[in-house]
Amino acid sequence: MRVLGLILAGGKSDRLWPLTKVRASAAVPVFGKYRAIDFTLSNMVNSGIRKVGILTQYNPRSLMDHLGSGKEWDLDRKSGGLFILQPYVGPNREVWYRGTADAIFQNMTILRRGEEDHVLIGSGDHIYKMIYRDLFNYHLKKGADITLVVKELDETYNLSEYGIVQLDDDMRVVEIEEKPAHPKGNIAFLGVYFMNKELLKELLYATVPQGKYDLLLDIVIPNLDRLKVYAYRFDGYWRNVKKGIKEYYRINMDILKKEVRDELFYRNGKVYTKLKDLPPPKFTTTAVVENSLIADGSIVSGTVRNSVIFRNVRIKVGAVVENSIIMENTVVEEGAVLRNVILDKNCIVREGRVIEGDTELPVFEKRAVL
Template sequence: MKVLGLILAGGKSEKLGPLVYKRASAALPIGGKYRAIDFTLSNMVNSGIIKVGVLTQYNPRSLMDHLGSGKEWDLDRKKGGLFILQPYIGFSGEYWYKGTADAIFQNMTILRRGEEDYVLIGSGDHIYKMNYNDLFLYHFSKGADITLVTKDLDDSYNMSEYGNVVINDDMRIIEFYEKVENPPTNKAFLGVYFMNKHLLMELLYSTVPSGGNDLLLDVILPRISELNVYAYDFKGYWRNIKKGINEYFKINMDMVFKREVREELFYKNGKVYTKLKDFPPAKFTSNAKIQNAIIADGCIISGNVKNSVVFRGVIIKAGARVENSIIMQGTVIEEGAVVKNAIIDKDCLIREGQNVTGEFEPVILEKRTTI
């Protein structure tokens, strides 16, 4: 079975504030050396998908630099491979993507010319590990036209921020509520679609030219009673970084504090691939004290680090203290500085004796800030 993978990675999330001023949310660093898009992209590759299109739009430079030719994901190949799908001006004058359906419609060529029979559509903002082959088998066993991946969310999620799904006894979706207060169930749609490619093309041709630009709201939901749309329940760890700074911070802290989350994300169902960098192993001097932290390669640690994620090439000098924080690549924390409950973006300099402490929520230093 041949499947085309499409990753929606052009979104702009104002909830992430300064973290996305200079990058797409899909390019947001996470877990020490990864980017958010690495998880969905690796899921596809580990499931045997060898042709992937990444639809970009907002601040794509960092994301494109990270993806490159797709070599790290074994997608630099003659047949299939990685395709970066950006907005462009054509004869029709179209340019900026108006929504998820319009984004795919403007890149209909990758659908028409491909040999694939099916399309898997996911988001570059979601952190999870999944073998899509189980989804494919489920789709065929149900005789579904479209399968949407869902999950029963617990109290750590704000249900009003997610699409809510109502199913019958056969898992067929009979109702859908998009981000409403007090939804009838806790079953949420996770932004992953699987369907026949020709069905998708037919739906887009009949909807987008008349102004329907959203894949879920304008293309699928108006036809939910006439199409066999099924829910596939995902049982594993799943979070969406676009929900805000606190969500992004929680995901990183889950990797630090929860062993089961680390094992699921990094050891089950294949590896998480990312862009390689030529850093040496992390170095810890005799003054260093590390407790419950993720330390990436290239770091030089002489201070105290506790309950934190430290990205590649970070220098923490003697007497400095880092606690409950995320320190991104290339940052230098000098002697005696204190960083608590903070997110420090790339290439920042925190000078000797400075104190960067968040109170009720993480404080953020923008990229290349010096204090």
């Protein structure tokens, strides 16, 4: 399968503020030592895609540092490989991407020069595990022009925040409502497109120069009657990090469930990430740890329950951490108590300090001495 992978990773996501104050939403840390983009990128690599373009623009430094040359994903190669596609100043060019279609249009060179027949477009801030070969085979079987990945969402999702899809009996898309106030159903588009490369080029040339810049709103939806747009149903775990701090908290708490861990990390290939040369976590004789994820380099001497502890964290004697997310290089000193808290990198929680939120509104603290 000759497929070009494109990952949309330029989002600012004001709803994730202040987590996105210093990083793109695709670079937000999750699960102790991963970044959100690791999942879509690993899905592509596990599916045999060997040429991937990352379309980014907002606060790209930490994302670029994480991706590097693509070595961890076996994308540091002579043929294909990893391409970081940022906006730049040039003749007749805008500096910023004005939408998802415009971002691809401004990087038309990667489409023109490649030998791939199809293009897979995904988002860098979605957490899920999927082998795209099945999507590829489905697309060919249906004779589709465009195939969209969809999922039936349950009551834990706010349906008005998603594109709701109406299908006929053959799984052909007949209508898409983008973030409707009163959704007609619960089948949502997951932001994954699969299409013929030449068709994508034709649609971009016909649309973007006319001042229409969004891939879904300006290209897919207006062409539902003219093109054969089909839906591919995905039934696994899927969450969108950029939906807000509450959603980010939920995603990290979900990894403490065995069924979610099994699906994300033990099925359909590995999840690759940038490694750091750190020792395994250490637990002293005073440590109490229950149902928690503790990453490399951390030393736990206190009590940790139902929490995600990132790399190189120190939780000292007498400290209590419950239902919390503690990011890299943080120190929780003696006697401190943290419940329903998200701490960004490089925080220091002073001795005896108590910080408490709740599951509906977890407390977020940025890099500081608390």
